[in-house]
Amino acid sequence: MANSLTRQNRAGWLMAGPAFALIVVFLILPFFMAVAFSFTNQRLVSPNPTEFVGTRNYERLFGIATLTLEAERDETGAVVMRDGAPVYPRLRGFTRDQERYPQYFRKREWFSFERAGNRRTYVLASDVVFLKAVRNTVLFVLVVAPVQAGLALGLAMLINRRIAGINVFRAIYFMPVVISMVVVAMLWRFIYDGNDGILNNLLGAMSFGAMPPVDWLGNPWTALPAIMAMSIWQGVGFHMIIWLSGLQTIPASLYEAAEIEGASRWQTFRYVTWPGLRNTAILIMIIITMQAFTLYPQIAVMTQGGPLDSTQSVVFQMVERGYGKQDIAGGSTISVFLFLFVLSISLLQGWLTRQRP
Amino acid sequence: MGAISLRGINKRFGATHVIKDVNIEIEQGEFCVFVGPSGCGKSTLLRLIAGLEDITSGELRIGDRVVNHLQPKERAVAMVFQSYAIFPHMTVRENIAFGLTIRRESRAEIDRKVSEAARMLRMEDLLDRRPSQLSGGQRQRVAIGRAVVRDPSVFLFDEPLSNLDAALRMSTRQEIAALHAQLKTTMIYVTHDQVEAMTLADKIVVLKEGRVMQIGAPMDLYHNPANLFVAGFLGAPSMNFLPVTVEAQGARTVTVTGDMLGRTEVPHRGRSFAPGQPATLGIRPQYLRPDDSGALRGTVRVSERLGTETVVDVALAQGTRLMAALAEDVILTPGAPVAFGFDGYKAHVFAETP
Numbered sequence: 008m009a010n011s012l013t014r015q016n017r018a019g020w021l022m023a024g025p026a027f028a029l030i031v032v033f034l035i036l037p038f039f040m041a042v043a044f045s046f047t048n049q050r051l052v053s054p055n056p057t058e059f060v061g062t063r064n065y066e067r068l069f070g071i072a073t074l075t076l077e078a079e080r081d082e083t084g085a086v087v088m089r090d091g092a093p094v095y096p097r098l099r100g101f102t103r104d105q106e107r108y109p110q111y112f113r114k115r116e117w118f119s120f121e122r123a124g125n126r127r128t129y130v131l132a133s134d135v136v137f138l139k140a141v142r143n144t145v146l147f148v149l150v151v152a153p154v155q156a157g158l159a160l161g162l163a164m165l166i167n168r169r170i171a172g173i174n175v176f177r178a179i180y181f182m183p184v185v186i187s188m189v190v191v192a193m194l195w196r197f198i199y200d201g202n203d204g205i206l207n208n209l210l211g212a213m214s215f216g217a218m219p220p221v222d223w224l225g226n227p228w229t230a231l232p233a234i235m236a237m238s239i240w241q242g243v244g245f246h247m248i249i250w251l252s253g254l255q256t257i258p259a260s261l262y263e264a265a266e267i268e269g270a271s272r273w274q275t276f277r278y279v280t281w282p283g284l285r286n287t288a289i290l291i292m293i294i295i296t297m298q299a300f301t302l303y304p305q306i307a308v309m310t311q312g313g314p315l316d317s318t319q320s321v322v323f324q325m326v327e328r329g330y331g332k333q334d335i336a337g338g339s340t341i342s343v344f345l346f347l348f349v350l351s352i353s354l355l356q357g358w359l360t361r362q363r364p
Numbered sequence: 365m366g367a368i369s370l371r372g373i374n375k376r377f378g379a380t381h382v383i384k385d386v387n388i389e390i391e392q393g394e395f396c397v398f399v400g401p402s403g404c405g406k407s408t409l410l411r412l413i414a415g416l417e418d419i420t421s422g423e424l425r426i427g428d429r430v431v432n433h434l435q436p437k438e439r440a441v442a443m444v445f446q447s448y449a450i451f452p453h454m455t456v457r458e459n460i461a462f463g464l465t466i467r468r469e470s471r472a473e474i475d476r477k478v479s480e481a482a483r484m485l486r487m488e489d490l491l492d493r494r495p496s497q498l499s500g501g502q503r504q505r506v507a508i509g510r511a512v513v514r515d516p517s518v519f520l521f522d523e524p525l526s527n528l529d530a531a532l533r534m535s536t537r538q539e540i541a542a543l544h545a546q547l548k549t550t551m552i553y554v555t556h557d558q559v560e561a562m563t564l565a566d567k568i569v570v571l572k573e574g575r576v577m578q579i580g581a582p583m584d585l586y587h588n589p590a591n592l593f594v595a596g597f598l599g600a601p602s603m604n605f606l607p608v609t610v611e612a613q614g615a616r617t618v619t620v621t622g623d624m625l626g627r628t629e630v631p632h633r634g635r636s637f638a639p640g641q642p643a644t645l646g647i648r649p650q651y652l653r654p655d656d657s658g659a660l661r662g663t664v665r666v667s668e669r670l671g672t673e674t675v676v677d678v679a680l681a682q683g684t685r686l687m688a689a690l691a692e693d694v695i696l697t698p699g700a701p702v703a704f705g706f707d708g709y710k711a712h713v714f715a716e717t718p
């Protein structure tokens with residue numbers, strides 16, 4: 008029964024076929040493969056057959072335990088001090104003893120804090136590097152998303168006027184977006200260079216030499232902020248364009264009405280511009296958040312996660328595991344985690360910004 | 365307070381000269397209508413008064429102040445836009461209160477003024493709705509409410525009825541007239557619709573291509589149009605124009621002749637003509653009457669029966685069109701021969717030729 012409808016459908020499927028096949032092979036299949044691999048010990052190349060390992064990969068990533076220790080005391084019962092600080096028993100005694108302390112086995116110190124009564128609590132983790140990567144990535148998102156969105160909005164409002172030559176500014180602000188992040192990151196290595204970098208030269212000149220050069224990417228305190236600053240600069244033009252399109256949907260007569268009613272610039276922004284940008288703002292926050300969570304090329308080009316793991320990121324760890332260490336299962340586990348994490352944040356954002364009656 | 369004076373006002377957008385040497389005096393409390401075809405510069409003129417556009421040259425006074433360089437908010441004007449320009453994310457109450465909120469008036473004061481305006485515009489039950497839940501006419505009333513609460517010295521309306529359907533247009537028009545009667549504030553009202561102009565205005569300013577064609581009371585302009593443009597623009601259907609030649613000028617009248625009419629005597633209304641000069645005779649469709657011995661002969665093209673009136677579109681001998689509005693219900697079939705006559709004292713004569 009080949010009626011015209013099914014025939015047309017067949018032609019339709021044939022036309023959609025190539026695109027559909029590519030999507031299945033390169034997007035849908037890998038997604039399910041990653042989920043499947045995360046429950047195995049799959050390696051990139053291995054002579055041994057792949058085995059199902061249950062949730063072991065996830066336990067390794069998220070294995071966390073806390074351990075509170077008493078300070079060491081001498082024969083008189085006084086606290087042993089060294090360099091003005093109490094001395095605590097070595098952690099190795101706990102983390103290497105699978106018999107007595109299976110819960111601490113092979114874990115490493117993530118961080119610790121002093122408690123009252125000469126006690127100290129240690130947070131131990133099976134995968135400290137991964138947790139640092141999560142912490143850095145979240146920090147990156149928390150700083151980059153609002154700053155980038157805010158700056159982009161500011162620029163969009165500046166260029167949203169009809170002045171001669173305004174397109175030149177639009178093009179200039181948009182230019183970094185067109186350049187690949189890899190290229191941008193390579194260029195910015197010159198800016199951030201510790202000896203003769205442009206930034207150090209500039210700061211030195213502006214402070215008449217009073218400011219000593221900083222190794223921006225080599226210092227654990229400045230490396231992540233430096234990467235944040237560059238990332239904001241690179242992406243701000245893209246979001247500016249989205250804001251600009253949102254601004255242009257606001258009718259000019261609303262601004263004129265506000266002007267006649269006597270609204271100040273701030274009041275105009277508050278009562279006209281911002282409410283008119285509501286949907287754009289939601290879109291931008293979701294896009295920026297998702298983009299920022301996939302922080303990778305900057306790290307790969309500029310710091311490789313260093314110094315002292317201060318710029319590890321989730322995606323960098325994912326690639327590092329999967330290809331650097333050939334641990335496809337471990338990399339897949341991280342990618343599944345990232346998927347669920349970003350998904351839940353997007354859902355949360357969607358819920359928070361839902362249309363209320 | 366609310367008297368407005370425009371002296372030698374010009375406005376250019378780059379090379380385009382949009383408003384050309386406009387002089388208008390509007391008195392305190394007057395309802396003044398700017399009327400003219402689309403694109404003649406009505407909105408621009410209104411926006412110059414509001415302060416939304418800069419005046420290129422000339423002097424604009426509101427009250428006793430020259431306001432050329434004052435911000436819109438310093439001019440104490442309120443404006444109702446053609447697109448209403450009400451804020452979509454605010455409730456009706458917040459929209460009406462906008463100007464008061466901006467000026468940080470007290471809650472009690474805002475509530476009092478908003479309820480007063482809502483009562484006046486009969487929309488107390490709409491106050492908590494959002495604009496998306498309102499009809500076009502209700503949105504228009506919100507926009508008017510926002511203007512009213514501010515107690516401005518001048519109201520500016522830019523084609524406020526053009527987005528409404530015919531029935532609503534009529535009732536809103538009457539509401540605006542009632543509002544003016546109640547508030548007695550100066551109002552400037554822009555429209556391309558001559559019926560709105562005729563029914564609302566104390567004073568009409570007819571504009572064409574950025575120039576003032578005539579200023580005066582509605583019936584003044586209707587009965588004594590200064591030129592062909594005003595004569596043709598006011599009144600529906602439009603005045604009929606027939607080419608004539610001047611024969612002689614008398615004390616109160618000129619004698620003209622034309623191909624389609626015999627010798628006719630028409631009041632010259634202060635205009636002077638030279639014998640032999642080509643001119644245009646104007647006669648309103650309402651003043652034509654069927655007359656078998658009449659000079660205007662032709663055939664019926666279309667006739668529209670409106671019940672109390674019949675509008676006939678007539679093709680005259682040389683193909684010239686003539687409109688007649690007969691004050692009775694008559695049946696005229698297309699193609700039927702007709703003849704009309706008129707009283708020369710109700711006709712106009714213009715030195716211009718169209």
Ligand SMILES: Nc1ncnc2c1ncn2[C@@H]1O[C@H](COP(=O)(O)OP(=O)(O)O)[C@@H](O)[C@H]1O
Pocket residue numbers: 377380382400401402403404405406407408409
């Ligand atoms: N901002 C502007 N820039 C250039 N030309 C304009 C601008 N605003 C209006 N004009 C021109 O001025 C003329 C009058 O416009 P407008 O005042 O809107 O007419 P109206 O309201 O009588 O229809 C039009 O020819 C229009 O194209």
Ligand SMILES: [Mg+2]
Pocket residue numbers: 406407408523
């Ligand atoms: Mg207009």
